[in-house]
Amino acid sequence: MxxxxxxxxxxxxxxxxxxxxxxxxxxxxxxxxxxxxxxxxxxxxxxxxxxxxxxxxxxxxxxxxxxxxxxxxxxxxxxxxxxxxxxxxxxxxxxxxxxxxxxxxxxxxxxxxxxxxxxxxxxxxxxxxxxxxxxxxxxxxxxxxxxxxxPKMYAAEWSGTMNLTEPHCGTDLGLLRTKAEPNDDGSYKISGTKIFISAGDHDLTENVIHLVLAKIPGGPEGVKGISLFIVPRNKINDDGSIGDNNGVSVGSLEEKMGIHSNATCVMNFDEAEGYLLGQEHKGMRAMFTMMNEARLGVAIQGYAIAEVAQQNAAIYANDRIQGRALTGAKNPDAKADPIIVHPDVRRMLMTNRAFIEGARAMAIWAGIQVDITRQHPDEAAKNKAEELLALITPVLKSYMTDQGVEAASRALQCFGGHGYIREWGMEQFLRDSRIAPIYEGTNGIQAMDLIGRKLPANGGAAIRAYFEMIQTFIDANKDNDAMGTYIPLLEKALGRLQAASMWLMQNGMANPDNAGAAAHYYLNLMALVTMGYFWADMARKAREMLDAGEGDTTFLNNKLTTADFFFHHILPETSALKVKIEAGADSVMGLDAGAF
Amino acid sequence: MxxxxxxxxxxxxxxxxxxxxxxxxxxxxxxxxxxxxxxxxxxxxxxxxxxxxxxxxxxxxxxxxxxxxxxxxxxxxxxxxxxxxxxxxxxxxxxxxxxxxxxxxxxxxxxxxxxxxxxxxxxxxxxxxxxxxxxxxxxxxxxxxxxxxxPKMYAAEWSGTMNLTEPHCGTDLGLLRTKAEPNDDGSYKISGTKIFISAGDHDLTENVIHLVLAKIPGGPEGVKGISLFIVPRNKINDDGSIGDNNGVSVGSLEEKMGIHSNATCVMNFDEAEGYLLGQEHKGMRAMFTMMNEARLGVAIQGYAIAEVAQQNAAIYANDRIQGRALTGAKNPDAKADPIIVHPDVRRMLMTNRAFIEGARAMAIWAGIQVDITRQHPDEAAKNKAEELLALITPVLKSYMTDQGVEAASRALQCFGGHGYIREWGMEQFLRDSRIAPIYEGTNGIQAMDLIGRKLPANGGAAIRAYFEMIQTFIDANKDNDAMGTYIPLLEKALGRLQAASMWLMQNGMANPDNAGAAAHYYLNLMALVTMGYFWADMARKAREMLDAGEGDTTFLNNKLTTADFFFHHILPETSALKVKIEAGADSVMGLDAGAF
The missing domain is CATH 1.10.540.10 (Acyl-CoA dehydrogenase/oxidase, N-terminal domain)
Incomplete structure (x- = not known):
């Protein structure tokens, strides 16, 4: 276990x-x-x-x-x-x-x-x-x-859901068919079928409050005619007690690859009483409040699963004896050394470690930006945080969830054959992790959001603020000898991102497919540069504390070694990404659709 | 389905x-x-x-x-x-x-x-x-x-297995405990427990012929004391009919991540009658006959699963309508375009395609080398094939199985949420694929085999023959205008592999951990260069046939486009791999084992 x-x-x-x-x-x-x-x-x-x-x-x-x-x-x-x-x-x-x-x-x-x-x-x-x-x-x-x-939901006495997807539409919500017909009392009759509803129903709370996207008949076509509704599974009496079922039922549960303990429901709404949340036809905007928050939450799932998988891999690698260290027996009294002596096992563990700790820093930074956007007294600080957060959210969601899958897979690999066996639990981590690149907008959609919406927004203000943040850090630490290894490598990686951004501006306009084909690579390039920035900055802090004789020396030295690993074994991937971006869409789009 | x-x-x-x-x-x-x-x-x-x-x-x-x-x-x-x-x-x-x-x-x-x-x-x-x-x-x-x-096994009337792994040892077979005690009649009494025995027992054939690694008491320590035995599940009577059970039983079936329809057995041998196969204490050599063949078989599993996953992803991508092409509606009469119009979906499909078709060429080439080593009349031709095959087998096993997992995962991703649902079958492909980087020697072991055994073997004869094969091709096609795009990129990638080989020779001797830390990267670099060679050569052939008016024009043009994709969207990864190799082992091995 x-x-x-x-x-x-x-x-x-x-x-x-x-x-x-x-x-x-x-x-x-x-x-x-x-x-x-x-x-x-x-x-x-x-x-x-x-x-x-x-x-x-x-x-x-x-x-x-x-x-x-x-x-x-x-x-x-x-x-x-x-x-x-x-x-x-x-x-x-x-x-x-x-x-x-x-x-x-x-x-x-x-x-x-x-x-x-x-x-x-x-x-x-x-x-x-x-x-x-x-x-x-x-x-x-x-x-x-x-x-x-x-109050009931903060107390966890009632739970909540988001109901977006329908059998024929997920990404393209303009196609949705769930109807909301106005009642005389200002409420609506909600009818339709939603699928992939996580935690759609369960026995943990006395009520489930569904938020449901639906179309009010006669409204605008496509996404501009979508509204958001509050639809409690059970009606709520005036005294706050739970009443009858509100025409909300579970059609079936999905059989999935993982996250088996969470109920993924087909939800049927049959003239359920719903209450408009926000304005008519402005449901997409309201949905995105949930969505952006949720995307950050999913990003965190990526490194959270990596963390637990890594912990178990490290325990196993210290425990399992098999073979001898290349540099001579480390455990000469036993018949073999623990497999953590093998450099390839270390490579897997260090790759995970650099990802997890870097990702955690990025996520907490994003969390701080959320708090600033909500509470900062200074409007300019608020705006800047909002811009940076909007820019970085798809980057974190996509990169961290892709890497979460990879990290869970590497951790499983450390177990050899036992990794494939259920009782060790590693294969569950991998199965669970695989949902995250899909839900809350597939990672392909995140990349398109970054390229198509976040980069050009407000005349490119966000990406300029982002470049400035990193350049300022580079300038401030250029002459810091202790940062000698990191700064030039970060600057090079930043340069690649800047060049790729320029290429995108020039070539994405002429042919939007160039932007589309580059989107995934570009997102990953930005993720690596961002993580490089945080690793360099964490190394700076660790060095500062060591010099001042503060903190746990081993912990801080481990941070420095992990930073070294990131800069020499992960950040180099930026070079290949830049080349792939600049290769353009020709061969990507070159075949007829029927050729596949 | x-x-x-x-x-x-x-x-x-x-x-x-x-x-x-x-x-x-x-x-x-x-x-x-x-x-x-x-x-x-x-x-x-x-x-x-x-x-x-x-x-x-x-x-x-x-x-x-x-x-x-x-x-x-x-x-x-x-x-x-x-x-x-x-x-x-x-x-x-x-x-x-x-x-x-x-x-x-x-x-x-x-x-x-x-x-x-x-x-x-x-x-x-x-x-x-x-x-x-x-x-x-x-x-x-x-x-x-x-x-x-x-005759019975060729007829598939009896099946066979390989019994290597024991609960406490897989990779490090020197630790194994299964005993083979000589009987007076030249047979042996085999006793011990083996785990992870694929197809270990089943109801498909009337007998199962186990090949079992065991130690004859009194023999040399470690792998030098291992012998290989034929142990039929049921005894075979002198007239060829099936006799009683031979002390061979199934302890349990493993619950696994995938390949559920294949029985992974814990096998118990309880004084089972076994017959020495090959010489006493030379079991490892005999095992490797099975093993090398099996590794090539596993490599094929990598692109085979990619192929079927890709076929289904392509069907879905042509079928599912969602969103609009960036370059204007392709399906204006419907409410949306099929998702194959989206460049990021194409990127996934093209990445898979370039891998599958390149891998198939590499595997068939390896198959031809197998036939040459067995049947070629010319001893020199035979030796060269043997050397190249030994060199390339771990490369194919590791690279193709890692990429098989990635390709199955990309194909799943094309389905969005439906990819995570069992009935679509995509998640099974991914679960099944994940065993291949583990069995028949983990991919880490393949990398160590390449670096530690195959590269230095016979004074580096194999890698020299390999470099010569590719250099000869480059020289022969340098002035071929039609190959203009490919040859310089292949030459650059080959140069990276040569430089990395040189680095390994110089730095792996001084510190074996440098070789160990680089092994995985080096293997992947060699895989990409090899695939680049085959893609360039397939493009040459396709171009030749087109010029000669032979073959199916669309098929051949698709080959050229896919070659383009490989050279511009996959081969660039060689640059990052070279940097990672030359980064050495310092940060890889820098932490104490207890720090994880």
């Missing part, structure tokens, strides 16, 4: 030392979140994820969910574990105190999210979807709606 | 046009294999794999194997399908005619292998293991052993 130990030490280094969250205490949420409080929350989160959620991960995968008499039953133990989640008050951690939330920074919510997913991805999705729904209701709901739903 | 259509056209192009197999008709097997006979065999193989084996693939995965009263039961329909395989005489295709085989080239056996795996990997492994066992018995068996086993 796999194990999990929350990486509290690394997270504390990032929150307290590297990002120094205290510097943001002009924001209300950070003012509340003193280092001591953060540490206490972290320690509690570690306990519940390690001891309560993680042990249910493998059995939950094996048992899965089942549909009995129209009701979804989650795996054994999930209800009890969920009760502990409710009792711990975890769902309301970052919620608005006006509606019963605890007002902690979103940054801390992201960190909790990592721990939850590492411990039990399928379980974590139930509260995860609720979080997305409360964000939408909080942003777009009327005061009455907020009063009605948020 | 996924479908499969054997890629007969591409295979015929390779066998007849590109490799022109007829040029080898000084070898007995090729002399028999006239183009007409090859085509007839291909058409029959296509029929049986498409119509009989493929329809059982998804149901076989869902049902899996079960153990009932000590007997393994394969999924419904497998027995009937296997009977058709027996009746078709497929097992003996490449077998020695002296023992009832049909004497066809091994090259043709490899092609059949591809079709079998594409259609139904789990099923294909039953005959696949038998093939490995017959090769070993044919090479190392006494005349009596050959007479006794080969």
């Amino acid at each position: 796999p194990t999990y130990s929350a990486p509290v030490k690394d997270i504390k280094f990032l929150l307290h030392e590297y990002f120094n969250l205290q510097q943001y205490n002009n924001l209300p949420s950070f003012a509340e979140a003193t280092p001591d409080l953060i540490d206490a929350i972290l320690e509690e989160a570690a306990k519940v994820t390690e001891n309560v959620f993680q042990p249910l991960n493998l059995p939950g995968d094996e048992q899965g969910c089942r549909l009995e008499n129209g009701k979804v039953i989650t795996p054994d133990g999930f209800k009890e574990a969920y009760n502990q989640y409710v009792e711990g008050g975890w769902q309301g951690l970052t919620g608005d105190p006006e509606y019963g939330g605890q007002g902690m920074p979103q940054t801390l919510g992201l960190v909790l999210n990592e721990l939850m997913v590492s411990a039990n991805w399928g379980f974590a999705m139930y509260p995860g979807l609720t979080k997305g729904a409360t964000e939408s209701i909080h942003t777009w709901g009327t005061e009455e709606q907020k009063q009605k739903y948020l | 996924p479908t499969y259509s054997a890629p007969v056209k591409d295979i015929k192009f390779l066998l007849h046009e590109y490799f022109n197999l007829q040029q080898y008709n000084n070898l007995p097997s090729f002399a028999e294999a006239t183009p007409d006979l090859i085509d007839a065999i291909l058409e029959e193989a296509a029929k049986v794999t498409e119509n009989v084996f493929q329809p059982l693939n998804l149901p076989g995965d869902e049902q899996g194997c079960r153990l009932e009263n000590g007997k393994v039961i394969t999924p419904d329909g497998f027995k009937e399908a296997y009977n058709q395989y027996v009746e078709g005489g497929w097992q003996g295709l490449t077998g020695d005619p002296e023992y009832g085989g049909q004497g066809m080239p091994q090259t043709l056996g490899l092609v059949l292998n591809e079709l079998m795996v594409s259609a139904n990997w789990g099923f294909a492994m039953y005959p696949g293991l038998t093939k490995g066992a017959t090769e070993s018995i044919h090479t190392w068996g006494t005349e009596e052993q050959k007479q006794k086993y080969l």
